[in-house]
Amino acid sequence: MIKVYGITTCGSVKKALSFFKxxxxxxxxxxxxxxxxxxxxxxxxxxxxxxxxxxxTKGTKFKTLNLSKELSDEAKKEWLLKEQLLFKRPIVECEDGALLVGFDEELYLRTFSS
Structure with a gap:
């Protein structure tokens, strides 16, 4: 089964969930x-x-934490593990193992049309 990671108040997540429904x-x-x-x-x-x-880097959490866009990759990983809202959303784990990030209707149509 497809697994969708996100938050219910995120516009992109709402679009993805509406797409699947x-x-x-x-x-x-x-x-x-x-x-x-x-x-x-x-x-x-x-x-x-x-x-x-x-x-x-465009979300509210990034801005409220006042993080630098110049963070090292290691620092970014550490922040992602500490602050889940720093993930770009939605993150979709597909049944075939693919991982989609963000909502792109054209990509979703290609990926999920069967």
């Missing part, structure tokens, strides 16, 4: 406000997507 695609939702992502999961995601894709 409209296409009657079963999924499970993991709330990043209440679920801690493990270092193992982060490393698995990083084997599929670059760190720059997973680390959200």
């Amino acid at each position: 409209a296409k009657v695609i079963p999924y499970s939702f993991v709330d990043l406000k209440t679920t801690q992502i493990s270092e193992e999961t982060l490393e698995e995601w990083l084997s599929k997507q670059p760190l720059l894709r997973l680390f959200n």
